[in-house]
Amino acid sequence: MVLNIRKTEMLPELAVFKEFIRSRGLRQTQERDTIVLEIFRNREHFDVDELFLRLLAQGKKISKASIYRTLPLLVDCGLIREVNYEDGHWHYEQIYGRPHHCHLRCSHCGAIVEFEEPLLAVIEKNLAQTYGYQITKHILEVHGCCPRCQPSPAAPNHEEHHV
Amino acid sequence: MVLNIRKTEMLPELAVFKEFIRSRGLRQTQERDTIVLEIFRNREHFDVDELFLRLLAQGKKISKASIYRTLPLLVDCGLIREVNYEDGHWHYEQIYGRPHHCHLRCSHCGAIVEFEEPLLAVIEKNLAQTYGYQITKHILEVHGCCPRCQPSPAAPNHEEHHV
DNA sequence: ATCATTGCAAAAGCTTTGCATAAGA
């Protein structure tokens, strides 16, 4: 059976964004849509400068001010989130439609593994019982050395690592 | 039995710092010592501006530049660590001589509970086995609403909260 | 026709840095 995908089919993230804009009485603009579409073209983490340059490389000259004004909207409607503040600026990731996950990062090459950890629910329940908090969320980031960056058994040189 | 504490007894953190300075061939200065002593006068989290003002309030005019130059040294020798980047600047905490712990924060009033969680060791072991990483550390921050900020059963007004 | 949004440039805030002076070793 051939799937009949209409050309007008909209990226789900864009639909969510448009609905959010509407519900807040804000205005739908080309710039905002362009930013959303660019962010969701892939699943890589991103930062403001990178996003700005990606848009520019496609001839889409959207000011950084507009990007800085749009990102908080995307955070508010649950499409993206701040991952961390590193190298002097914020890094973001797409979260819409994805299960909650944590990051395992290689300190050497920066490789990132995303994982889901059921034990965190247990930890949250324990904390709620022990301290009476109503837990809303958690951020867990684990650091380590990935297999590729570890010294191989044959050549135990702890200095060399994959970059 | 009366403990005989000599007046020359040194704050352990200061001793660690002096040894670190010596081992690196750096110079021991009054400013650095003053900064270390002020940081370890209590266990509260702190930021640069706050530390600067605390020193100033005691008539100790140490430039922010010196503070900014000293904090990385304290991080390097394991006396303090960056907790998070919030409100546009870094926040630090003292970690020397304390067991590793995580933070449970109230989103309303900012109250912080520090807790130790043995399950994180399990999580780390699982990650190491699953992905082949050599784990070095983790950062877990849990957010929620503390008991004082939760609406009381008698007056179920979800807007009111303790500040 | 309104009024929110954009782009630009300026401003704001935190952090870093160049340089002359002060002070450890």
Next chain:
DNA sequence: TCTTATGCAAAGCTTTTGCAATGAT
């Protein structure tokens, strides 16, 4: 004496903001 560290002010970066022009409703 020889350097390193300090303080000040300037610079560097990211992010925010004021304002005139543009564009959505």
